[in-house]
Amino acid sequence: MVQEGRSYGGLTREERDAQRRQRLLETAKEIIGTQGYAATTIPGVCAASKVSTRHFYEIYPGKEDLFVDLYDRITADSYARVAASLGATAGEPIFERVPAAVLAYLDPMLKDPRVARIAFVEIMGASPRIEKLRLDYRETLVDIVGTECTASVGRGEILDRDWRFAALALVGAVTAIVYDWALHQPRSSREALETQLADLALVLLTADPPR
Amino acid sequence: MVQEGRSYGGLTREERDAQRRQRLLETAKEIIGTQGYAATTIPGVCAASKVSTRHFYEIYPGKEDLFVDLYDRITADSYARVAASLGATAGEPIFERVPAAVLAYLDPMLKDPRVARIAFVEIMGASPRIEKLRLDYRETLVDIVGTECTASVGRGEILDRDWRFAALALVGAVTAIVYDWALHQPRSSREALETQLADLALVLLTADPPR
DNA sequence: CCCATCTGAAAATGAGCATTGTCAAATTCG
DNA sequence: CGAATTTGACAATGCTCATTTTCAGATGGG
Numbered sequence: 181m182v183q184e185g186r187s188y189g190g191l192t193r194e195e196r197d198a199q200r201r202q203r204l205l206e207t208a209k210e211i212i213g214t215q216g217y218a219a220t221t222i223p224g225v226c227a228a229s230k231v232s233t234r235h236f237y238e239i240y241p242g243k244e245d246l247f248v249d250l251y252d253r254i255t256a257d258s259y260a261r262v263a264a265s266l267g268a269t270a271g272e273p274i275f276e277r278v279p280a281a282v283l284a285y286l287d288p289m290l291k292d293p294r295v296a297r298i299a300f301v302e303i304m305g306a307s308p309r310i311e312k313l314r315l316d317y318r319e320t321l322v323d324i325v326g327t328e329c330t331a332s333v334g335r336g337e338i339l340d341r342d343w344r345f346a347a348l349a350l351v352g353a354v355t356a357i358v359y360d361w362a363l364h365q366p367r368s369s370r371e372a373l374e375t376q377l378a379d380l381a382l383v384l385l386t387a388d389p390p391r
Numbered sequence: 392m393v394q395e396g397r398s399y400g401g402l403t404r405e406e407r408d409a410q411r412r413q414r415l416l417e418t419a420k421e422i423i424g425t426q427g428y429a430a431t432t433i434p435g436v437c438a439a440s441k442v443s444t445r446h447f448y449e450i451y452p453g454k455e456d457l458f459v460d461l462y463d464r465i466t467a468d469s470y471a472r473v474a475a476s477l478g479a480t481a482g483e484p485i486f487e488r489v490p491a492a493v494l495a496y497l498d499p500m501l502k503d504p505r506v507a508r509i510a511f512v513e514i515m516g517a518s519p520r521i522e523k524l525r526l527d528y529r530e531t532l533v534d535i536v537g538t539e540c541t542a543s544v545g546r547g548e549i550l551d552r553d554w555r556f557a558a559l560a561l562v563g564a565v566t567a568i569v570y571d572w573a574l575h576q577p578r579s580s581r582e583a584l585e586t587q588l589a590d591l592a593l594v595l596l597t598a599d600p601p602r
Numbered sequence: 603c604c605c606a607t608c609t610g611a612a613a614a615t616g617a618g619c620a621t622t623g624t625c626a627a628a629t630t631c632g
Numbered sequence: 633c634g635a636a637t638t639t640g641a642c643a644a645t646g647c648t649c650a651t652t653t654t655c656a657g658a659t660g661g662g
Binding site for chain 3: 397398399400432433434444445447448453454
């Protein structure tokens with residue numbers, strides 16, 4: 181059981197736990213992002229993290245919770261980037277804001293293929309709880325797109341449409357493309373991909389079907 | 392061990408095996424498409440199928456093989472529909488052919504939410520072998536799109552572009568949207584969704600970015 | 603220095619399956 | 633009919649973890 185807590189190795193209990201949690205998260209990113217969630221075991225993560233299983237269960241209730249924590253952090257990071265991007269482009273036309281926000285969101289996945297695999301593949305259908313988490317987060321994203329685009333419609337920049345449909349299409353398309361890009365070697369430059377992704381976002385949110 | 396085989400219950404060995412396989416596949420569709428692959432157990436599938444585990448292992452080497460067989464059949468069905476659709480619209484403009492082919496592909500998923508879940512969610516990252524299967528099948532699809540569109544470019548109907556990128560975007564977008572539609576109740580009519588999907592396909596394959 | 607905490611390693615426990623084996627009853631065919 | 637097959641139910645096995653517990657040693661406050 182966890183006692184009151186006193187200093188050890190020059191660190192407080194909180195600091196020691198934080199370091200162990202940090203190592204666990206880093207290892208989880210490596211193993212889940214490389215071998216997949218199904219192939220991930222607690223003893224495996226603990227061994228690679230230099231954390232005893234006893235300490236693991238002092239930090240997390242179970243295996244699923246580590247994955248949830250990892251995914252929460254990845255998502256929170258991307259969402260913060262989106263918020264920052266939207267804040268930085270406030271007042272600019274939607275043609276600037278949306279592509280910038282999309283690329284801000286994707287930055288962590290473009291930098292690290294393991295993150296792309298976790299956020300776009302391993303997260304899917306891993307468990308009922310995690311699936312709900314994924315869908316809830318995505319709903320937030322859909323709402324953001326809807327809000328921004330509706331405001332843009334009000335400014336007369338674009339025509340109104342089914343924003344939920346458009347947002348889901350954007351998320352799905354971007355997911356498939358980035359994961360594919362992260363997987364393949366050799367691949368086009370990140371700059372080239374970002375140009376294509378920005379164009380894609382614009383097309384999906386503003387193009388009229390060529391009837 | 393499996394003997395030479397003789398009639399039993401008025402059926403040959405092949406027929407008996409085929410019926411058991413049929414029941415297993417139907418049950419697997421129900422359980423995987425409802426509870427998810429991770430929550431699927433052999434004893435569970437066998438009990439619901441009225442097939443003993445002993446017979447299961449006479450038909451399939453293991454659990455993963457049942458899933459592979461199920462996914463193979465689902466995919467083969469969709470691919471056959473695509474081929475039939477493309478054959479039926481031969482000679483027509485790409486603006487007719489592609490939306491028709493996309494809807495042909497999606498028909499089984501639009502008819503049965505369990506199929507949508509299996510093909511679009513449960514299949515992802517289930518295991519290395521299954522993930523490879525998914526990516527290989529998707530590559531075939533990408534090739535088909537590329538072939539059709541390149542031919543259309545030759546006919547002067549559309550401008551050339553990165554067809555692999557466009558195809559991946561289309562597949563990713565359609566996947567996310569159809570699964571979302573299959574999941575939500577209440578939802579728009581199938582006809583309305585199909586119109587949106589057809590427009591989406593055209594936009595992704597033919598629209599120029601509004602620079 | 604003394605003792606309560608804390609730590610890493612490793613063993614112990616136990617659950618949940620996948621997979622295999624047993625067997626009595628049912629069926630077929632010579 | 634009677635031997636050989638086939639069947640379904642179910643017991644038995646074994647393995648892979650998740651989770652808990654043990655324990656000897658390290659550390660720190662008083």
